[in-house]
Amino acid sequence: MRVVDAKSALSLEEARARAKVLREQIEYHNRKYYLEDNPEISDAEWDALMRDLIELERKYPELVDPASPTQRVGAPALEGFAKVVHEVPMLSLANAYSTEDLLDWDRRVRQAVGDDVRYVCELKVDGLAVALRYQDGRLVLGATRGDGSVGEDITANIRTIRNVPLELSEPVSLEVRGEAYMPKREFMRLNELREQQGEPLFANPRNAAAGSLRQLDPAVAASRRLGVIVYQLVRAEAHGCETHSQALDYVARLGLPAHRERHVCANIEDVIAYIEAWADKRHELPYATDGMVVKVDSLALQARLGATAKSPRWAIAYKYAAEQAETTLRAIELNVGRTGVVTPTAVFDPVQLAGTTVSRASLHNEDLVREKDIRVGDVIVVQKAGDIIPEVIRSLPERRTEPLPEFRMPETCPQCGSRLVRLDGEVAWRCINPDCPALLREGLIHFCSRDAMNIEGLGEQWITVLLDRGLVRTHADLYRLRKADLVQLDRMGDKLADKLLHNIQESKRNSLERLLFGLGIRHVGEKAAKTLAEHFVTIDALMSASEEDLMAVPDIGPKVAQSIRQYFDTPRVRQLIQELKDLGVNMTYLGPQKVSDGPLAGKTVVLTGVLQAADRKQATAWIEQMGGKVASSVSAKTDVLIAGDKAGSKLAKAQEILRNHPDAKLEIWDEAAFLRLVDEAGLR
Structure with a gap:
């Protein structure tokens, strides 16, 4: 693939061909980043590709396509969600809370279909169930589960999720079900932001994902960096699949984010061993999990087992017990954040939770502390919300041996002594002294x-x-x-x-x-x-x-x-x-750097390998400040390849171009040569 210049004069057919290349590049790198966890380009390089495509579609509006990655964001706010009837009901799963529950379920399965049963285990992602429908390879519908029979049309919001392909690798028509989730890091970022703004916090990543996808403004969903993991192909037999595991392999080949944390088990004993193996390891995943889904692998046996009115008989969800611990609350500290919000924080004797030692947890606001009747000296129960953020579940007032004073927010800021204020409609107390x-x-x-x-x-x-x-x-x-x-x-x-x-x-x-x-x-x-x-x-x-x-x-x-x-x-x-x-601080929007007389003016530059003196973002900024344009891959139009440590395929391709075309304009620089130019330009 090659990077194209969207600013040159093109015929409509040339523009259409270039748009196709750019879309393929963007979706390719989306797959590398979101599906394979193996990105080949930096965020800045990805942004450059997207800017080129946006500019091309702006100049040639007839090229705008619903399947273009530029259409993931910017849709108008919705007035409400239309209803969607599920042709195949989206049933919920029955739960198992112990090994005995799993053994009972296995016994019922084998009594119905015989002992020759293989199971598939999949980690249960803590999110919102969604259905995705493709027509001739193009995403045409995204819907919530709703009551199982009727859900809500959230297509505009689903389209904003980067790991959901807008177009499959083959022009097939199908429907898949999956779990929309919010990554742990994004959940923490969003709650920190909401706490700073004095807004109610999301209780866990599941609620955060659901709240994001049920926003009427798709821009809100786009800003929250959600993901989807596909766990079912509807009517998989029609696509030549005989087992559930084959079906997931098939949708993965089409470019869908099929569940990767899964394993085929020969019997229920293997299932139990797999569940136990993931009990602690699951906390290392970038998304929250609350259990393990166990399914009969054979689609023919699934059909024989059928379903009750609520749940399929061929699947069950084993729920891991929430890790909780009792400890003693030693203090409630008050912390003043960047926006002035004063947040009470519980300080307690250290306990082990979800693989880490915790001794502090935010209490968020005065109302919550008083509602839960949490007092210094109490024995409290703590856990990690969504296995991520430590939280105080409750106090145990029956364990008090003496009267303890109720918690009250102070009238003045603990840092500067200024009077705290509580704005209308907010639960937070704030310090508004700019000199705090x-x-x-x-x-x-x-x-x-x-x-x-x-x-x-x-x-x-x-x-x-x-x-x-x-x-x-x-x-x-x-x-x-x-x-x-x-x-x-x-x-x-x-x-x-x-x-x-x-x-x-x-x-x-x-x-x-x-x-x-x-x-x-x-x-x-x-x-x-x-x-x-x-x-x-x-x-x-x-x-x-x-x-x-x-x-x-x-x-x-x-x-x-x-x-x-x-x-x-x-x-x-x-x-x-x-x-x-x-003091000379710039007060003007500079826009994309356009330096006509810089040392790299008009040159296309590709970065590869690891730079020691700067990250990709900084190196890209320097190149743009010197008039260059950063591209993601080496082509005949590349002027300079900057090769850092561990340079790989891009360097090899550049060397091949020079071998086959000795008169090529391409130059290969090491980091030292690049930094000399940066220093000569006074950028470092």
Whole structure:
């Protein structure tokens, strides 16, 4: 495959051919990333492919296709969900809670069909059951289980899930069932964000996935990085399959995310051994699991066994017991987050849960603590929500040997002593003092973080030291630091001081969206910051926009608009923006870097292998700042291949091109050559 330039003048047929290549590349890399856990390109390279396709479809609207990966996001909000009748009912599974339950089920199966039975074990993903229907290889429907007979049409939301192919590798018509899930890391990220915003938390990944897929705005589902694991091919016999395991192999060949954590067992004893083997190991998976589904493998035997009104007789779900532990609550600490939310945290005697030692758990808010009657000194029951986040299930008041005081949130901030406030409609108490050291510390850590101003080396440790020494009191003070200030700090030598000051100065050149995200405006995440920067271009235009102007921007609703307006109406914020301006921080959206006279101007560059001095994201940024365009694969149009350590197939292909075409324009650089150019351009 080759990377194409969507900006050149093309005939419609040439554009159609190029769009086909780009779509194939994007779906190929989606499969490598989401199905095989073996990505071949960086996120930046994937983004470049998507940008090329978006630009091509913009210039040639007749090429827009429902199966194009560009159509995964951006669908209009739905007014409601249409109903979907399941031609084959989506039944729920009967549960087994013990080895004895499994043995009883096995005995009933063998009494009905004989002893020659093989079983398939599949880890039970904790998510939302969905049905996916393809017509001539194209995704035409996504639906919830509903009551088993009638579900809801959530096609627009299903289309946003990256590991669900919009088009299969063969033009077949079929329906599969699977589990839509939220990865553990995304669940934690989403709940942390909701806690910062004072919003109710999702109880577990299953609820989070269900809540995401039942959003009427597909953009919300798209932002939550869901996945699907397919566990059944409906009417598999019609596709030439004789067993359930064959059916899953078949759908995997079509490009669907078939269940990989599965095993064919000769008998129930093998089943029990497999279940036991995964009891602890399952916690290492990137998604939450709550059991093991056991199925009769033969489709003919499944048909003979049939189903009750609610459940198939040929399958059962073994549920792992939730790991809980009793411990003693020693303290309730109060933590002030970046947005000022004061969160109570339980501190208890360490216990083992889901393979790790835990001694702390968020109590979220005062209402929850009082509702559960949790008091310091209580014996409490703790577990991990979805096997991920430690939580206090309940206290055991009957175990109290003496009266214990009820918990009450203090009236003042534990960090600065300012009066706490509770906004209408929120459960959280907040500190709104802009000079609160906790707000400043968390805000500065966020400001310097990789996805914000990206001041490398200036992390939590050094921010804390700078605050403690009084060298920094506002974001602007970072840009006033001098070498003499830094070298007086413990473990800060000349070389490190020079590097930090260089990185701080480099951050002044960031595009506006990084600054907007770094400022930590409530409800303005990375995506909203980019949208606002693209729309208003300058911070002055954004600061003067009314709430109505803001709501006219795609994906900016009244809640976000009100938050932005309140933020920029604050005198201290306006003063901070002016100080940052005076110190030379860029306040303009730069857009995709277009450098016409840079050393790589007009050149197509491919990165391969591991770079020691920078990650792919940083290297890509340097190339674009020097006028180059980063491509994902080597072709006749490649000008430069930058080969780091462990370079593989891309380097081999480049060498082959040079062998077969000695006059080719392609050059191969090592990392040192690349870094020399970066340094000459003053980018590092």
